[in-house]
Amino acid sequence: MDLSMLWYLVPSVIMLACGIYGFVTRKNLIAILISLELMLNSADLNFVVFNRYLFPGSMEGMAFSLFAIAIAAAETAIAIAIIINIYRAIGNTDITEIKKLKF
Amino acid sequence: MDSVGNIIVYFIIAIAMIFFSFKAVTTRKILRAATYLLFVLLAVGVAYFQLGYQFLGAVQIAVYAGGIMVLFVFAILLTHKPNDKSGLIDSHRRAWGITLAGSAAVVLIFALFYMPLLHGASLMECMQSGGEITMKEIGTAFTGSDRFQYLLPFEAISVLLLACIIGGVTIARKG
Amino acid sequence: MDITLPILILAIPITMFLILGIGGVKMSKKMAGVLGILGLGTTAVLAYIVALTYYFSGDPLFIVDGVRQQYQVFDVTWLAFTQSLVVNIGFLLDPISALMLIVITTISFMVHLYSWGYMEGEQGFQRYYAFLSLFTFSMLGLVVATNIFQMYIFWELVGVSSYLLIGFYYKLPSAVSASKKAFIVTRFADLGFLIGILILSYYTDTFNFVDMTSNPDGVLLSTGGATFMGASVLTWAMVLIFTGGMGKSAMMPLHIWLPDAMEGPTPVSALIHAATMVVAGVYLVARMFPVYCTVDAAMTFICVVGAITAFYAAVVACAQIDIKRILAFSTISQIAFMMVSLGVAYDKPIEGVHYSGLGYMAGMFHLFTHAMFKALLFLGAGALIHAVHSNNYTAMGGLRKYMPITHITFLFGCLAIAGIWPFSGFFSKDEMLAAMFARHWFWGAWMTMVAGLTAFYMFRMYFLVFWWKENPHYKEHKPHDAPWQMSLPLIILAIVSLCAGWIPFGEFVTWNGEPYHIHIELSVAVTSICIAVCAIALAGVMYAKENPLPAKVKSFWPTLWEAAHRRFYWDEIYMFITHKIIFGIICKSIAWFDRHVIDATMDGFAKITQKTSYAIRGMQSGEIQAYVAWYIAGAVVLAAITWLCLI
Numbered sequence: 001m002d003l004s005m006l007w008y009l010v011p012s013v014i015m016l017a018c019g020i021y022g023f024v025t026r027k028n029l030i031a032i033l034i035s036l037e038l039m040l041n042s043a044d045l046n047f048v049v050f051n052r053y054l055f056p057g058s059m060e061g062m063a064f065s066l067f068a069i070a071i072a073a074a075e076t077a078i079a080i081a082i083i084i085n086i087y088r089a090i091g092n093t094d095i096t097e098i099k100k101l102k103f
Numbered sequence: 104m105d106s107v108g109n110i111i112v113y114f115i116i117a118i119a120m121i122f123f124s125f126k127a128v129t130t131r132k133i134l135r136a137a138t139y140l141l142f143v144l145l146a147v148g149v150a151y152f153q154l155g156y157q158f159l160g161a162v163q164i165a166v167y168a169g170g171i172m173v174l175f176v177f178a179i180l181l182t183h184k185p186n187d188k189s190g191l192i193d194s195h196r197r198a199w200g201i202t203l204a205g206s207a208a209v210v211l212i213f214a215l216f217y218m219p220l221l222h223g224a225s226l227m228e229c230m231q232s233g234g235e236i237t238m239k240e241i242g243t244a245f246t247g248s249d250r251f252q253y254l255l256p257f258e259a260i261s262v263l264l265l266a267c268i269i270g271g272v273t274i275a276r277k278g
Numbered sequence: 279m280d281i282t283l284p285i286l287i288l289a290i291p292i293t294m295f296l297i298l299g300i301g302g303v304k305m306s307k308k309m310a311g312v313l314g315i316l317g318l319g320t321t322a323v324l325a326y327i328v329a330l331t332y333y334f335s336g337d338p339l340f341i342v343d344g345v346r347q348q349y350q351v352f353d354v355t356w357l358a359f360t361q362s363l364v365v366n367i368g369f370l371l372d373p374i375s376a377l378m379l380i381v382i383t384t385i386s387f388m389v390h391l392y393s394w395g396y397m398e399g400e401q402g403f404q405r406y407y408a409f410l411s412l413f414t415f416s417m418l419g420l421v422v423a424t425n426i427f428q429m430y431i432f433w434e435l436v437g438v439s440s441y442l443l444i445g446f447y448y449k450l451p452s453a454v455s456a457s458k459k460a461f462i463v464t465r466f467a468d469l470g471f472l473i474g475i476l477i478l479s480y481y482t483d484t485f486n487f488v489d490m491t492s493n494p495d496g497v498l499l500s501t502g503g504a505t506f507m508g509a510s511v512l513t514w515a516m517v518l519i520f521t522g523g524m525g526k527s528a529m530m531p532l533h534i535w536l537p538d539a540m541e542g543p544t545p546v547s548a549l550i551h552a553a554t555m556v557v558a559g560v561y562l563v564a565r566m567f568p569v570y571c572t573v574d575a576a577m578t579f580i581c582v583v584g585a586i587t588a589f590y591a592a593v594v595a596c597a598q599i600d601i602k603r604i605l606a607f608s609t610i611s612q613i614a615f616m617m618v619s620l621g622v623a624y625d626k627p628i629e630g631v632h633y634s635g636l637g638y639m640a641g642m643f644h645l646f647t648h649a650m651f652k653a654l655l656f657l658g659a660g661a662l663i664h665a666v667h668s669n670n671y672t673a674m675g676g677l678r679k680y681m682p683i684t685h686i687t688f689l690f691g692c693l694a695i696a697g698i699w700p701f702s703g704f705f706s707k708d709e710m711l712a713a714m715f716a717r718h719w720f721w722g723a724w725m726t727m728v729a730g731l732t733a734f735y736m737f738r739m740y741f742l743v744f745w746w747k748e749n750p751h752y753k754e755h756k757p758h759d760a761p762w763q764m765s766l767p768l769i770i771l772a773i774v775s776l777c778a779g780w781i782p783f784g785e786f787v788t789w790n791g792e793p794y795h796i797h798i799e800l801s802v803a804v805t806s807i808c809i810a811v812c813a814i815a816l817a818g819v820m821y822a823k824e825n826p827l828p829a830k831v832k833s834f835w836p837t838l839w840e841a842a843h844r845r846f847y848w849d850e851i852y853m854f855i856t857h858k859i860i861f862g863i864i865c866k867s868i869a870w871f872d873r874h875v876i877d878a879t880m881d882g883f884a885k886i887t888q889k890t891s892y893a894i895r896g897m898q899s900g901e902i903q904a905y906v907a908w909y910i911a912g913a914v915v916l917a918a919i920t921w922l923c924l925i
Binding site for chain 2: 907910911913914917918921924925
C-alpha cells in the first residue's frame with residue numbers, strides 16, 4: 001500500500017471543511033479564531049505535502065509554511081488583543097452583537 | 104510500498120486530524136475546543152515529521168501548540184463568563200454551515216480524485232529522491248540573498264512580529 | 279532701420295496698460311492720468327519720428343526712384359503650424375501704416391489729454407486710462423501687422439478694448455448691453471473674417487501681406503480656378519474678409535452696434551468709434567487692395583454695401599435727437615464713403631480714366647481728414663455734454679454765447695465734414711467724388727447726394743445746438759466752456775481740420791507708392807460745394823431760429839420721420855430674428871432635447887444606480903460571518919467551474 005499525496009490531502013480538505021463550518025456557525029469570537037487556525041493549518045499542510053511529493057529536491061513549500069506559522073502567530077496575537085478589547089467594551093465576545101459597521 | 108509503521112502512523116494522525124478538528128468546531132465548551140485544536144496541531148506536527156521536515160514539525164509544535172495555544176487559553180480565561188450561551192447554535196446557522204462546508208468538501212475531494220497528478224509516487228520514493236533537509240541547509244537558505252534564499256522575507260517577518268508586539272500591547276491597553 | 283523705435287512704439291502702451299491696470303488701484307488719479315498721458319505722448323513722438331523718417335528720409339529702404347516701398351522692420355516667427363503655414367509677428371512700414379501711426383497716436387494723445395478733464399472725478403479713472411493704453415497698443419499692432427493673421431489677432435484685441443471701454447460705466451444696464459452688443463456683432467463678423475483668412479491662406483500658403491499684394495495674380499492663380507456655389511473661391515475669401523471689415527466699420531447690416539456704442543465715455547467714442555477702430559475695415563481693404571482688384575465681384579460688393587450704408591446712415595442721422603447718435607451715424611456714413619472710394623479704385627489703368635488708383639488715395643486721404651474732424655466733433659460734443667449733462671439737443675440750443683471756444687471749433691468740424699473750401703474735408707471729399715465720377719457717373723451722383731445730406735444733418739445739429747433758442751435751464755445752471763485740458767485738444771484739432779487739406783497727400787500715399795499730384799477737379803468741386811451750401815442754407819432756414827417749419831416737415835411725412843428716427847427698424851429686425859426665431863424656435867427645441875433626452879438619460883443612470891444600491895444595501899449587514907459565507911460560496915463556485923473546465 002502506497003501513501004500517495006491523496007492520503008494527506010483528504011484529511012486536509014476535511015480540516016478545511018470543519019474550519020469553514022466553525023467559522024460560519026460559531027458565535028464566540030475565540031471559537032471563530034480557532035476555526036480560522038484550522039483552515040490555516042490545512043493550507044500549511046498542503047504546501048508541505050506538495051513540496052514533498054512534487055518537488056522533493058527543493059524547500060519552497062516548507063519555507064512558505066514556516067512563514068505562514070510566523071504570520072499566524074502575529075495574527076492570533078493581534079486578534080486576541082482585539083477580542084479582549086471588544087470584551088472590555090461590550091462585556092462578552094458574541095459576534096452577533098458586533099454588527100454596527102454596516103450601511 | 105511503504106512500511107507498515109509509516110502506514111500505521113499515517114492512520115493515527117489522519118484519524119486524529121479528522122476527529123479532533125470535527126470536535127473542535129462542534130463542541131459547546133470553548134476551552135474544550137481549544138484543547139481539541141491543540142490535538143489537531145500536534146497531529147499536523149507529527150505529519151510534518153513523517154514527511155521529513157523535522158524543523159518545520161518542531162516549529163509547529165513549539166510555536167503553534169506551545170505559543171499560540173497559550174494565547175488562546177489566556178484569552179479564554181480572560182473573556183470567559185459563567186453561563187456563557189455563545190456555544191449554542193440555532194438550526195438556521197447550522198444548516199448554512201453544513202451546506203457551505205459540505206459543498207466545499209465535495210468539490211475539493213472530487214477535484215482531488217480526478218487529478219491523475221495526485222495519485223503518483225509513494226512516500227518512500229519521494230523520501231529517497233529528496234531526503235531530509237538538514238538544519239544547515241535551512242540556516243543557509245534563510246540568511247542568504249541568492250535565488251531560493253529568503254533573507255528578505257525573513258527580515259520582513261521580524262519587523263512584522265515587532266509591529267505585532269507593539270500593536271497587540273497598544274490595542275489591548277486602550278480600553 | 280533700427281528696430282528699437284518700432285518695438286518701443288508697441289511696448290510703451292502695453293507696458294502702460296500693465297502698470298495702470300495692475301498698479302492703478304494703488305495710484306492717485308492724478309498720477310495715473312499723468313502716467314497715461316506721458317506714456318502716450320512718448321509713443322506719439324516715437325511714432326511721428328518713425329513715420330516722418332519713412333516719408334522724408336529718402337532712405338533707399340523706403341523709397342526707390344520716387345516709389346515708396348513696403349518695408350518690414352522686423353518679422354519674426356511666432357507660431358509654425360506647418361512648414362509653409364507660419365504665423366509671424368512683425369512691423370510693416372508702408373505709406374498707409376505710417377499714415378495710421380500718425381492718426382492713431384495723434385488722436386489718442388488728444389483723447390488722453392481731453393479725458394483728463396472730461397473724466398475728472400469719475401470712478402475708475404485709472405482703469406479708464408489703462409484701457410485707453412490697451413486700445414492704443416492693439417490698434418498700433420493692427421496697423422503695423424505684416425501678415426493677415428497678426429492683423430486678426432490685434433483686430434480681436436481692439437474689439438476687446440472697445441468692449442471694455444463701451445462698458446466703462448458698467449453699472450448702467452444700457453452701457454453693459456451696448457458693450458455686449460458691440461462685441462457680439464463684431465465677433466460675429468469676425469467669424470467671416472477668420473474663414474476668409476483660412477480660405478485665402480489655404481490656397482496661397484502664406485499670411486504675409488507683402489507676398490500677397492506684390493503678386494495678386496499669383497494669388498489668383500494659386501486658387502486654380504476653384505469655385506464654390508457659382509463664385510470663385512477667391513471671391514468668397516475676399517468677401518468673407520470684407521465681412522470682418524463690415525463688422526468693425528459698421529457697414530450695413532452689421533452697423534447696429536455703433537450707435538449703441540455711444541453709451542461709452544465721449545472721448546472713447548472720439549478715439550475708437552470715430553477715428554481709429556471703425557476705420558479698421560477701410561484699412562483692411564486698403565491693405566489687401568491689389569488682391570481685391572483681382573476680384574471684380576468683391577469690389578462691386580464693397581461699392582454697393584458702401585453706397586447703401588452711406589445713404590441709409592445719412593438719412594437716419596437727419597432724424598436723431600441724441601447728438602452723439604447723430605455723430606455716430608455720420609461716422610457710419612463717412613466710412614461708407616471711404617469704402618465706396620476704395621471700391622471704385624483699380625490697380626490697372628482703365629480706359630478713359632486718367633488715374634485709376636485715385637479712389638484709393640482719396641479714401642485714405644478722407645480717412646486721415648475724417649479722423650481729425652470727427653474726433654474734433656466728438657470731443658466738442660463731449661464738451662457740450664459736459665456742460666449741459668444731457669446727450670440730447672433738446673437740452674441745448676443757443677449755446678454759442680456761453681461756449682465760444684466749443685462753438686468755433688465745432689463749426690470748424692461741421693464745415694470740414696460738409697466739405698466747404700478751405701477745410702480739409704473739402705479736399706478729400708472732392709478727390710473721392712472725382713474718383714467715383716471717373717469710374718461711373720452713378721456712384722458720383724449718388725455719393726454727391728449723400729454729401730449734401732451730410733452737410734444738412736451736420737448743420738441741423740449745429741444750428742439746433744448753438745442757435746435755435748436758449749434753453750430755459752441755463753438760468754439755473756449756466757453752461758460754460760470746458761477746462762483747458764479739454765479746450766486745448768479742441769483747438770489743436772480745429773487747426774488740423776482747417777489745414778490738413780493742404781497736405782499734398784498724393785505724394786505720400788498711393789496704392790503702389792508712386793506719387794500722384796493732386797489737382798482739384800473743378801466741375802466736381804463746384805457742384806459739391808454748391809450742394810453743400812444749399813444744404814447748409816436749408817438747415818439754416820429750418821433751424822437757425824425757432825420756427826414751426828421743422829414740425830411742419832415732420833408732420834408732412836410722419837411715417838418717414840418715425841422710421842428714420844427708429845433707424846428703419848434694424849434693431850427690431852435683429853431682435854425679431856434673435857429672440858423670436860433663434861431663441862424662440864431653434865434654441866427652445868434644442869433646450870427641450872437637452873433637458874428631456876440628454877439630461878434625462880443621465881438622470882436615469884443616477885436613478886438606476888440609486889435604486890439598485892438601495893435594493894442591495896441589505897447585503898452589507900455588518901455580520902462578518904455572512905460576508906465570509908458569501909465569500910466561501912463564491913470561492914466554491916469558482917473552484918467547481920475551474921474543476922469542470924479541467925476535466
